[in-house]
Amino acid sequence: MRHKPDTDLSEILEHIDPELFLDYEGVRFKRTFGSSGQQLNIKTCPRCGGNGWKVYLNASSGLGNCFHGDCAGEPGFNLFSFSRHLWGTDSSETIRRLKDYARDQGWVAKRSTSAEVEEVTDFDMPESIELPHGGRNLRYLEQRGIDRDLARYFHLRFCHKGQYIYIDGEGRRMWQNYDNRVLIPIYDLDGVLVTFQGRHISNDAPRKYLFPPGLPGSGRFLYNGHNVIGCEEIVICEGAFDVMATKIAMDSKVHLRSVGQIGTFGKHLSHGDHNGQDQLGALIRLKQHGLKSVVFMWDGEVDAIKAAIESAKLVRSVGLSAKVALLPEGKDPNEVPPSVVVDAYERAMSCSDVRLLRELMRRARLRESKPE
Structure with missing residues (x-):
């Protein structure tokens, strides 16, 4: 982590993964699930000494309680108070040890603040509200695991009723309806808003996605590219x-939080623009800022794997290391649990790896054997 001498306790605790911390300290626990998500059920309470598996800490926040009778009336735990009782230290010594632990383990905090962006453009997005709005997020996003912090990080908006107004090729004033859509702003590497997409919150909508006429095609840009400048490794979705x-999955593992994520808006990597105003040109710019390697993680279909292999070869031609990750057949990163995304990333293979080519052939044969 980026350690500062004056880092306060709340910042330190943000850098510590409760589960990994308990493992490091040799605390006996088991994983359970409760109404507030995954819980860490601890055998022995460091405060009262009760050893009946009656201590529970939230796996994400580290907040919890002991339900042993000897702890009745005592306040709940956070990682600070739990550690203080575990080590038998006073407050200042506990903070020092937590600070040393975080530094020594090299924790990287989840990046919850987006790079600075420029919203002033020569076009107007449909009337919409920023998310979260009034501290509340959209249920559609929450159901997909996108919490308020992520909605804010990606600058998502919601259009309840609104239109995109544009002038068509014949000079006529036209409009495009964006009612009940999540608006997804798209920025270039400099953080300038260049276009957007609208995703309907109902899967029954005849057109799930809308793209504004007259604006640059999103395939020229790398989605979230402005947030990965300086990353040495990125996943290309x-x-x-x-x-x-993929960001949710990477953030779930402390050692992967330095890995960036971008999107290509399709199973392709645009290239060939003589001014470099395309996706390959953007990757070359990222390389100038320290990018060394990429992992393609498109869906698990045969055609997507073939396209990823070809794109990986293209990326290697400009001096970047490139691998291909295999997701389950027919699945995108947003259709599988975070653990599956992490596993695919960690098992990614070079585009010339014989294991990758064998798996591609196996999936191709399987597809051919299925009845039409």
């Missing part, structure tokens, strides 16, 4: 929600 799902 397809759509915006795949990028969000």
Whole structure:
């Protein structure tokens, strides 16, 4: 983590994963699930000494309680108070040890603040509200695992009723309806808003996605590219929600939080623009800022794997290391649990790896054997 001498306790605790911390300290626990998500059920309470598996800490926040009778009336735990009782230290010594632990383990905090962006453009997005709004997020996003912090990070908006107004090729004033859609702003590497997409919150909508006429095609840009400048490694996904799902997965593992995520808006990597105003040109710019390697993580279909292999070869031609990750057949990152995304990333293979080619052939044969 980026350690500062004056880092306060709340910042330190944000850098500590409760589960990994308990493992490191040799605390006996087991994983359970409760109404507030995954819980860490601890055998022995460090405060009262009760050893009947009656201590529970939330796996994400580290907040919890002991339900042993000897702890009745005592306040709940956070990682600070739990550690203080575990070590038998006073407050200042506990903070020092937590600070040393975080530094020594090299924790990287989840990046919850987006790079600075420029919203002033020569076009107007449909009337919409920023998310979260009034501290509340959209249920559609929450159901996809995108919490308020992520909605804010990606600058998502919601259009209840609104239109995009544009002038068509014949000079006529036209409009495009964006009612009940999540608006997904798209920025270039400099953080300038260049276009957007609208995703309907109902899967029954005849057109799930809308793209504004007259604006640059999103395939020229890398979604979330402005947030990965300085990253040495990135995962290249397809759509915006795949990028969000992959960030959720990477953030779930402390050692992967330095890995960036971008999207190409399709199973392709645009290239060939003589001014470099395309996706390959953007990757070359990222390389100038320290990018060393990429992992393609498009869906698990045969055609997507073939396209990823070809794109990986293209990326290697400009001096970047490139691998291909295999998701389950027919699945995108936003259709599988975070653990599956992490596993695919960690098992990614070079585009010339014989294991990758064998798996591609196996999936191709399986597809051919299925009845039409």
